[in-house]
Structure formats: structure tokens, C-alpha cells
Amino acid sequence: MLETTQWINNYFNESTDAIMIFKDNELIVSNHMAKELQEELKMNPKYLLEVADSSIKQKFSPTENCFDCIIQNKMKQVSIPITLAKDMPHPLSYFMIYNVIDKDSHVFSLTLKNRGTINRMDQLAQQRKLTQYVNRANENERKRISEDLHDSIAQGVYSAIMGVRRLNNTEMSNDDLNQLTGVIQSQLNDTLTEVKRMALDIRPSVLDSFGLLSALRVLSKRLEENSGVEINVIGSADTSGLSNDIQSVLYRIAQEAINNALKHANADEISILLVSHDHFITLEVIDDGDGFDVPKHQTFNGRSLGLMNMNERVKALNGAFNIKSTVNEGTTVTVKFPIV
Template structure:
């Protein structure tokens, strides 16, 4: 039965019962209306309104739940679907909404995977060009400066040495950027070594006091999951160094039968009421690619804690 006819019949039943009570009951209306008659009619009207309101509330409650779900749904934070309660169009509408969410999450996941794959490929290309082209060019410039400095007069040699140091610093910075764009240590030595190198580099360049703790015998997550864990840690640590005004940072990588748990905690000023930026949304998109859960919360001790919960890899038989 359609929603229109259910509401119509509910109201019709209430009105028919009221009319039958007037026609078949002992109550009559005088002219002028007596006080007892006015009390009875007023009470009957109140009963009709309450009954009508209760019946409509029960039948329209699923629509209210669906409206709340529509206003709170975030594709980056998947949650439970509204239950398809109710009858007729209401139940069908909820099922259609759930199917739409499934389709949107699948399409977003596919597009995000393609975008992040293209991003990683572009990062690798830029890193190779920085290392192979710019790095080699600056290395040649350093060698040429050394040759010229060795044959220059003493008054010019000190200035050439200074230019050498500036060029060497630029070369080191380019190599550092290339490592951040393409974490070769992740491919060669694994996730723990890559995270250690990342925290060491951040500590050397930002002045943060960094501690890290890694469980032994971490399960193999696979190349994609390890890259997601590394990129989330990289983004979180970079945010701490740039915006948190923190002095201490702690990185923990632990595991249990349910999965692997990455935590980055700092003692900075915390997220406050500021909306999430592109960095955190990017971390959420990466987490969804591997079915992980990302949370960003202020711990009781202050600062910010970024937690990435990666489910345990399934073993193929």
C-alpha cells in the first residue's frame, strides 16, 4: 500500500470512529451548546488528534531516520546503513538510499585508487628526474667549482668554497625531496626501516624529539597496505612539524590478531575546532583503499593522536 493511501486510511479510520460515536452514542448537541457537551466534544477532538499524531509518527519515523542518515553520511567515514524499516515506498526508499551509498562508495574508491596510483607514479617520475637530472647537474657543478677553486687566487678561493657549500646544501635538499617523493627504503628494506628513516629525518630538520616503538614479528601487509601506512605516517608527522607547535612526537606500530595499529601522538596545540584539511582527508582516502580506519582525536594529555587501524591480511588458501 502506498504512503498516500496509508495516511488517508489512517485519517479516515479516526474520522469514521468519531462519526460513529456521534451517530450511535447517546451524545447530542444542543443549541446553545451545553457545557457538558462542549467538554465531551473537546475531549473527543483531543483523542482524535492524539491518535492521528501517534499513528503518523509510527508510520513516518523511518523517514526521519533516513533524513538524519542523509544529513550525516560522509563517504570518507563509512558507518552503519539505516535499517529498511517501514512498508511500501518508505522501505523501498531506504533500500534505494543504501544502494546509492554502496555505489557511491565503490565509485569513489575506484576513482581514488586511480588518482592515488597516478599520484605515486608522478611522484616516482619527479623523484627520478630530480635524482638523475638535477642531482647529476649539481654534482657536475660541484666538481667544476672544486676544480676552479683549486686554481683560483686565494682572494677568490674562499668565495668559491662558500658557493660550493651552498650548492652542496641544495644537492642534499634535492636528494631529501626525492626520498620523500619516492621512499626507496620502503621497497628495499621494508616498512619499519622506512618509518625509522622518516622519523630520523624529521627530527634532524624540525628539532622535534621523536620516539618510536615497533612490535616484533609484524605481519606482512602487502605493498599497497605498507605504502598507505607509510604515507599516512609521513603526512601526520609533516603536519606535526609544520602546524602543531609540538616538542615531542611518538610513533608506535603494534599488532594483534585483529590487525596492525599505527599511532602518531604529539604534545602540540591539538586540532581544536578547525575543520579537517586536505591532508587529513587525503589520509582518510588512502585508509579506505585498504579497508583501514583512521581517527584523529585529542588525547586526554593534550596534543593530537592520529591512529590508523589496518585489518589483518587475509590468508589465501
């Protein structure tokens, strides 16, 4: 028990947060970090109590003067932004956490957490979440390609192989031989077409050879032929100054948005607008389909993965992503990237 108490004391004193414990509004113990702040900043703990008192009253009961009642009845812990050393060249920004330890004995703590540290931790957490999501999206893409290779390419090649083996049958007539040769050729042509389709989905060569606008026109023509839905590409934006990464992302956004409209929205017409301005370039994909309730698709599900993928890809390159949709009125996906 004594050893456990020592561990707790060590944790308390060595914490990088400034921790102060009060009883009946009187400071009874502080850790090392709190003592250093009090000494270096001439910080009076009573000032922190006044800030906490004012903030909690304002937040929980602007008209009630019973501070203890508010603490006991309405909350256990509250976070309050506070800035110390305001008159110094580099003010210090903290979150002050008010935590009730024993409400019957009126014991509570005030903990000062550096806001910069918390923000960095939030960024790291967000980065980890993004990494997990990207890994998941990559695995889903690999799975889709694997299924296409197995179900389409492999089956087509296998059928052609079986046909070639039959050519060894010396008893076949010329007519049967010509018919079999035609079947094998058709199978190989279908397989080649499927390979080209997969190559276009993975990385269209026209994007590297002729730029984003041409790639979008080829994409829209192919999807229009396959779906029967009218897809228009509008704009004459000069994308030569954009990096390959940004052009790739804009192409993928258009591809994903069109596929969403075709799969989910029952759209009759889709328009792709690519417009360059003085300091930024804008891509808009507009459909006249069913639309949907955007807030309901903010969490992970089958459809929102595509939306989240678009958003994260744009954010990773310092762009802006926005999606507007109204049920029965269609959807507009907008992406903006700065032009340097």
C-alpha cells in the same frame, strides 16, 4: 499538455519504486510496481497506513492523537524503515516515504524504495566523492613536486650552469678558478641533497629494502634533525607479512601525522608506536602539542585535507582509523590493520 500528461503517467507507472496515492486514507491509484507487490505479497495498503500512522505519531508526538495535525503542522515528508515478507526465506527491506501532496484535500503518497538499491546508490555517491578527493590530493601533490622542482632543483642546476660557463673565461686567476669551482660543487651538492630529499618524500628506498620499521626510524631521524623536535620510534613489530600497499599507507600516515604535529601543533616530543598483535597491527603517532577540536576539522579545509587523506587511505585497505585530540593536551592518531 496531453503529451506532458502522458509523459508523467509513463514515469509514474514505469518507476522502479512502488508508489501509492491516497485521499482520506483511501487508496486511489497505484503504479505497476505497487500493484505487483500487492499481488505477489498479498500486501494490504491499509497495513502500510497503519505502520506510517504509528511511526509518525511515535516520532513527532508520542502524546498527541491528532494524526492530521501532526502531518499538517510538523512535516512534509518522512522516511520509515519497513520489512515486508518477513515469513519468507528472503525478507524485503524498504524505506517507506510518506509524502504530503495536498494537505487541504488530505492527499498523500506512500513510496516504497528498496533499501539495498539506496545503499548501493549511497556507496556509488561515496565512491565518486572519494575519487574526486583522491584526484584533488594527487593534483596537490603534483603541484608541490612541480614547485619544488622549479624553485629548488631547477634554480640550483641553472646556477651551476652559469658557473660552468664562467670557467671558459681564460683571464681568471687560479685562485678565482678554484673559488668558482668550489661554488659550483657546493651548488651541485645542495641540488643533489634536495633531489634525495624529494625521492625520500615520494618513496623511501629503505621501505622496500629493509621494511616499515626501518623506514620509520630513518624518517624520524631526518625530521628530528630538520626540526629539532624529539621524535621516537618504539616497537619491534614484524611487518614482513604485510602487503606493500599496507606498509606504504602506514608509512604515509606516520609521515603526515608527524608533519601535522610539526607544522600546526608546536609539539616538543613525538612518539611513533608500531605494535603487532595476534590478529592486527597498530600504528600510533602521539604528540604533546597544542591539540585541536576534531569535529571542526571534519569538512574540507587546509588542515582537514591531510586528515581526510589518512582516513580514506586506511579505509580503502579495510583498516580502521581514529584520531583523538584535546586542546592543549596533544593528539593521537591510531591506525589498525588486520593480519591475515
